[in-house]
Amino acid sequence: MTTTTEAPAVTPxxxxxxxxxxxxxxxxxxxxxxxxxxxxxxxxxxxxYGGVFRMFDNLLDEFGPRRMIDTPISEAALVGLGVGAAARxxxxxxxxxxxxxxxxxxxxxxxQAAKMKYMFGGGLSVPLTxxxxxxxGLGAAAQHSQSxxxxxxxxxxxKVVMPSxxxxxxxLTVSAIRDDNPVVVMLNKVLLGSTSExxxxxxxxxxxxxxxxxxxxxxxxxxxxxxxxxxxxxxxELAAEGVEIEVIDPRTVQPLDTETMFASVRRTNRVLVVxxxxxxxxxxxxxxxxxxxxVFDYLDAPVLRIGAPFSPVPFSPVLEKAYVPDRAxxxxxxxxxxxxx
Amino acid sequence: xxxxxxxxxxxxxxVSTQVIRDLHERMVRIRLFETEAGKLMEAGKLPGFLHLYxxxxxxxxxxxxxxxxxxxxxxxHRGHGHAVAKxxxxxxxxxxxxxxxxxxxxxxxxxxxxxxxxxxxxxxxxIVGAGVPIAVGAAFAARYKGEDSVAVTFFxxxxxxxxxxxxxxxxxxxxxLPVVFVCENNGYxxxxxxxxxxxxxxxxxxxxxxxxxxxxxxxxDAVAVHRAATEAVERARAGAGPMMIEAKTYRFFDHxxxxxxxxxxxxxxxxxxxxxxxxxDLIEARAVADGTATRAELDDVWxxxxxxxxxxxxYAEASPLPDxxxxxxxxxxx
Ligand SMILES: Cc1ncc(C[n+]2csc(CCOP(=O)(O)OP(=O)(O)O)c2C)c(N)n1
Numbered sequence: 200m201t202t203t204t205e206a207p208a209v210t211p212x213x214x215x216x217x218x219x220x221x222x223x224x225x226x227x228x229x230x231x232x233x234x235x236x237x238x239x240x241x242x243x244x245x246x247x248y249g250g251v252f253r254m255f256d257n258l259l260d261e262f263g264p265r266r267m268i269d270t271p272i273s274e275a276a277l278v279g280l281g282v283g284a285a286a287r288x289x290x291x292x293x294x295x296x297x298x299x300x301x302x303x304x305x306x307x308x309x310x311q312a313a314k315m316k317y318m319f320g321g322g323l324s325v326p327l328t329x330x331x332x333x334x335x336g337l338g339a340a341a342q343h344s345q346s347x348x349x350x351x352x353x354x355x356x357x358k359v360v361m362p363s364x365x366x367x368x369x370x371l372t373v374s375a376i377r378d379d380n381p382v383v384v385m386l387n388k389v390l391l392g393s394t395s396e397x398x399x400x401x402x403x404x405x406x407x408x409x410x411x412x413x414x415x416x417x418x419x420x421x422x423x424x425x426x427x428x429x430x431x432x433x434x435x436e437l438a439a440e441g442v443e444i445e446v447i448d449p450r451t452v453q454p455l456d457t458e459t460m461f462a463s464v465r466r467t468n469r470v471l472v473v474x475x476x477x478x479x480x481x482x483x484x485x486x487x488x489x490x491x492x493x494v495f496d497y498l499d500a501p502v503l504r505i506g507a508p509f510s511p512v513p514f515s516p517v518l519e520k521a522y523v524p525d526r527a528x529x530x531x532x533x534x535x536x537x538x539x540x
Numbered sequence: 541x542x543x544x545x546x547x548x549x550x551x552x553x554x555v556s557t558q559v560i561r562d563l564h565e566r567m568v569r570i571r572l573f574e575t576e577a578g579k580l581m582e583a584g585k586l587p588g589f590l591h592l593y594x595x596x597x598x599x600x601x602x603x604x605x606x607x608x609x610x611x612x613x614x615x616x617h618r619g620h621g622h623a624v625a626k627x628x629x630x631x632x633x634x635x636x637x638x639x640x641x642x643x644x645x646x647x648x649x650x651x652x653x654x655x656x657x658x659x660x661x662x663x664x665x666x667i668v669g670a671g672v673p674i675a676v677g678a679a680f681a682a683r684y685k686g687e688d689s690v691a692v693t694f695f696x697x698x699x700x701x702x703x704x705x706x707x708x709x710x711x712x713x714x715x716x717l718p719v720v721f722v723c724e725n726n727g728y729x730x731x732x733x734x735x736x737x738x739x740x741x742x743x744x745x746x747x748x749x750x751x752x753x754x755x756x757x758x759x760x761d762a763v764a765v766h767r768a769a770t771e772a773v774e775r776a777r778a779g780a781g782p783m784m785i786e787a788k789t790y791r792f793f794d795h796x797x798x799x800x801x802x803x804x805x806x807x808x809x810x811x812x813x814x815x816x817x818x819x820x821d822l823i824e825a826r827a828v829a830d831g832t833a834t835r836a837e838l839d840d841v842w843x844x845x846x847x848x849x850x851x852x853x854x855y856a857e858a859s860p861l862p863d864x865x866x867x868x869x870x871x872x873x874x
Binding site: 243244247248249251269270271272273274275299300302303337338339340341342343508509510511513516517518520521522 | 803864
């Protein structure tokens with residue numbers, strides 16, 4: 200121990216850097232492009248305009264028109280371009296702007312990209328990344344607001360990630376691009392401007408690994424995408440009532456890290472699954488089924504699901520607000536689970 | 541190779557006084573509906589997206605003036621002009637933009653889904669190109685039922701790069717259906733100029749690939765559009781099959797909203813040049829020169845429309861919001 204009167208050496212603690220979700224995505228993409236010359240981006244208004252959600256800002260300046268390609272409004276050809284280029288060793292990032300538009304190119308995603316490696320006996324891989332914006336909340340109505348992860352997660356061969364904050368937007372995007380499989384990156388429109396701490400260097404978040412966003416002992420809330428933030432807010436509300444909620448963010452919904460969920464259920468004995476997509480046939484059903492298959496004996500109450508009602512996304516803000524699950528409904532769900540002893 | 545009808549004659553054709561007045565009124569109605577909607581959006585009163593049609597009025601007016609109430613149309617994300625010209629009421633349109641239960645979609649659809657089945661307006665559409673095959677189906681139904689109505693599908697230059705357009709065009713042609721394909725070529729798909737998304741100068745060339753005749757018209761000249769539409773509609777009604785009209789036009793506002801100068805994807809000079817050929821100015825100058833209408837009569841149309849719009853906005857603002865308890869209304873029939 201020193202006794203000098205010298206001022207102690209100050210280790211400069213870098214102020215944690217906060218970045219918005221959309222900028223974090225953009226940074227991860229740019230770094231992945233720098234890392235691998237085979238990465239290119241194609242989509243409608245992604246190059247000259249920088250993307251309608253500013254996702255691709257400034258990338259044309261750095262990477263030029265060889266690697267940033269504006270395409271016609273031709274989603275089937277766009278995804279097909281990605282599939283063919285990926286089959287020949289490139290790492291395409293193709294952007295579908297709004298997730299709803301997968302309706303016009305589903306064949307290329309489901310029957311081509313997802314199945315090629317398997318059908319061809321494993322001789323090639325399809326390292327394709329599809330980026331798109333999902334979710335309600337902007338009054339964008341039924342054809343511009345859907346959360347269709349369950350469609351895609353149902354298809355063997357595809358991977359699907361749902362970043363819930365800026366940190367995961369960057370890390371999951373980088374991992375999606377580095378992955379040798381077709382991966383759909385579902386960015387959430389409402390989260391685009393939200394900020395969180397994001398390291399400056401490039402990093403990947405392992406696909407298929409859930410994140411425990413908050414630890415708690417009373418109820419496990421498994422929340423997808425934007426619902427993670429709502430669940431954390433609900434947890435704050437419940438903490439004031441003396442209830443400790445554990446919030447699990449799967450981050451990747453295909454493959455799904457069920458082990459982290461099972462471990463949590465063994466501790467809390469109660470589970471609520473929440474997603475923005477309609478409840479019927481949603482991932483909540485899959486997660487609930489897997490939990491009861493494996494850790495049924497640990498459950499003190501049936502697994503509860505919260506999702507959207509079985510209707511298209513309504514336009515009117517008053518309806519849209521009632522449609523999308525929120526912190527109040529999540530808190531209420533947790534209280535219901537706790538009422539059962 | 542399918543024939544191309546002569547391209548728009550430089551001189552506008554002769555039409556009746558009544559047609560000129562009709563075209564003028566339809567255009568004024570669209571213009572005022574749209575500019576007021578733009579103001580409401582800028583004032584933060586409207587949720588969602590607003591794709592304004594201002595500048596393109598001559599196309600909707602010219603085509604719709606050639607249609608009957610029972611003729612069907614399918615529209616696009618930029619659909620207000622088509623709806624107004626087809627006769628959809630201001631009240632239900634504004635109420636929809638406001639998300640009120642009195643709106644054209646009961647507040648469920650918003651700007652991109654306005655429709656009115658009583659007027660043959662089969663809906664605006666949020667999916668680019670998706671209206672094309674739907675119009676083909678509507679035309680099929682008309683023929684199937686032995687009716688002589690036609691279907692008109694509106695789409696942009698950008699939409700002709702979508703598979704649905706090509707499949708729909710070929711289907712209509714091979715089945716010989718009464719469909720009029722109206723391309724509103726405003727030179728841009730969002731922020732991408734036409735030269736950045738197709739190598740053709742004329743979208744009408746695409747019709748030839750399906751054995752469909754086509755015509756190119758000045759989309760700022762409502763009379764020229766009307767003449768071409770009348771011919772195409774008459775052909776279709778008579779059983780001669782589909783035809784394409786390409787109207788060269790321009791949108792004065794941004795792709796979405798009123799002005800978004802974030803990215804200079806087009807120059808001020810270009811916008812000014814097109815604005816100097818404002819379709820309403822053109823028809824008014826013509827009407828006054830021809831003696832079709834006096835300035836006072838034209839002004840009266842504006843004033844009457846303004847009053848009607850003020851009433852409709854007041855109606856929308858006073859209308860109730862939808863009840864969240866009715867969230868599942870109309871998901872299914874029966
Ligand atoms: C299938 C699909 N892809 C992309 C979009 C996004 N989008 C909306 S409007 C638009 C441009 C349409 O251009 P054009 O058809 O020329 O019509 P304009 O906007 O010029 O009237 C695009 C790309 C969409 N709505 N649907």
